[in-house]
Amino acid sequence: MVQLKDVRKVFASHDGGTHVALDGVNLSVNKGDVLGVIGRSGAGKSTLIRLLNGLEKPTSGSVIVNGDEISSFDEVSLRQARRSIGMIFQHFNLLSSRTVAQNIALPLELAGANRSDITKRVDELLDLVGLSDRKDRYPSELSGGQKQRVGIARALATNPEVLLSDEATSALDPETTRSILELLSNINRELGLTIVLITHEMAVVRSIANQVAVIEHGHIVEQGDVFDIFTRPAHDVTRSFLGHESGRALPPSVAAKLKATPGPKSEAVVRIIFRGPHATDPVLAQLATEADIAANIVSGSIDEVGGRPFGIITVSLPSDPKLLDKALTFLKVRHLDTEVLGYVD
Numbered sequence: 347m348v349q350l351k352d353v354r355k356v357f358a359s360h361d362g363g364t365h366v367a368l369d370g371v372n373l374s375v376n377k378g379d380v381l382g383v384i385g386r387s388g389a390g391k392s393t394l395i396r397l398l399n400g401l402e403k404p405t406s407g408s409v410i411v412n413g414d415e416i417s418s419f420d421e422v423s424l425r426q427a428r429r430s431i432g433m434i435f436q437h438f439n440l441l442s443s444r445t446v447a448q449n450i451a452l453p454l455e456l457a458g459a460n461r462s463d464i465t466k467r468v469d470e471l472l473d474l475v476g477l478s479d480r481k482d483r484y485p486s487e488l489s490g491g492q493k494q495r496v497g498i499a500r501a502l503a504t505n506p507e508v509l510l511s512d513e514a515t516s517a518l519d520p521e522t523t524r525s526i527l528e529l530l531s532n533i534n535r536e537l538g539l540t541i542v543l544i545t546h547e548m549a550v551v552r553s554i555a556n557q558v559a560v561i562e563h564g565h566i567v568e569q570g571d572v573f574d575i576f577t578r579p580a581h582d583v584t585r586s587f588l589g590h591e592s593g594r595a596l597p598p599s600v601a602a603k604l605k606a607t608p609g610p611k612s613e614a615v616v617r618i619i620f621r622g623p624h625a626t627d628p629v630l631a632q633l634a635t636e637a638d639i640a641a642n643i644v645s646g647s648i649d650e651v652g653g654r655p656f657g658i659i660t661v662s663l664p665s666d667p668k669l670l671d672k673a674l675t676f677l678k679v680r681h682l683d684t685e686v687l688g689y690v691d
């Protein structure tokens with residue numbers, strides 16, 4: 347549904363030089379997938395999404411959406427192609443002088459639909475986003491979440507194949523964020539809509555996406571299935587985004603005391619990663635009863651990613667090399683990944 351092939355985008359910078367915003371970007375999104383593109387500020391996320399809706403053209407490479415190579419289109423063809431690409435924005439971009447219904451109707455008016463078709467479609471969309479009772483209100487009379495629902499309805503008006511979301515929940519509180527992500531998930535499931543969303547929050551990726559691409563300095567540094575990348579991040583940037591997700595970060599008081607080598611009274615601080623079929627086995631209890639090694643839990647959580655159990659628990663274990671090795675082997679044969687983070691006294 348979406349494909350970027352060796353895309354490079356270079357901007358002229360203010361000092362007369364150039365700035366490479368994207369370089370060697372290859373990406374493909376299958377129909378019905380939800381791809382989360384995550385990256386720090388300035389990484390190139392907005393540039394990527396602007397290439398997908400044809401607002402920018404790549405310096406080289408090609409951008410294909412729904413079978414159209416939009417990177418080679420002129421303005422007239424682009425206008426046509428954009429009907430199959432919906433877009434929602436962080437600040438909603440509603441017209442303040444138009445009511446909710448009139449905002450949703452706008453893309454249909456631009457597409458030349460007739461009055462009765464527009465009225466019927468707008469009513470369907472209002473129902474879909476749960477705003478039928480607000481149809482004659484103005485944007486200034488709506489909450490942030492309601493404004494984003496109008497944005498979503500407007501984006502879906504022309505029955506697009508792809509929905510692009512540019513930080514659509516960044517301006518919303520956590521509860522409203524959850525309800526908007528739930529709405530997007532339902533739309534993805536029920537309409538089979540392909541969604542590409544850019545965000546700087548791993549929690550957003552985790553709750554809605556099945557695919558993720560991590561972008562840094564204009565390069566995609568890691569991409570794939572959300573469960574795989576959450577449970578086995580390969581790149582430092584991904585790990586830093588995952589920091590506070592899934593119990594990966596150490597409590598600050600433990601992190602401050604962590605040493606690279608053990609002292610005579612040290613304990614080893616060990617991260618245990620629970621993934622896959624053994625994620626819910628009572629291994630710490632078994633370690634105590636079967637190997638006679640007590641593990642103290644330092645931090646962590648067990649949760650689900652993409653509907654599959656996954657968790658990270660950090661424990662302290664004896665630092666005596668023989669006992670530590672015995673404990674790590676015990677965990678390894680139970681298919682759990684471990685990592686010795688250091689030692690504390």
Ligand SMILES: Nc1ncnc2c1ncn2[C@@H]1O[C@H](COP(=O)(O)OP(=O)(O)OP(=O)(O)O)[C@@H](O)[C@H]1O
Pocket residue numbers: 357358359365366367385386387388389390391392393394546
């Ligand atoms: N029109 C432009 N002219 C010059 N430089 C640009 C232009 N658009 C983007 N850039 C530069 O390209 C880089 C990537 O910008 P982009 O907006 O894509 O990042 P981003 O990941 O979306 O950041 P943020 O999360 O802060 O919005 C930045 O260094 C930015 O300054």
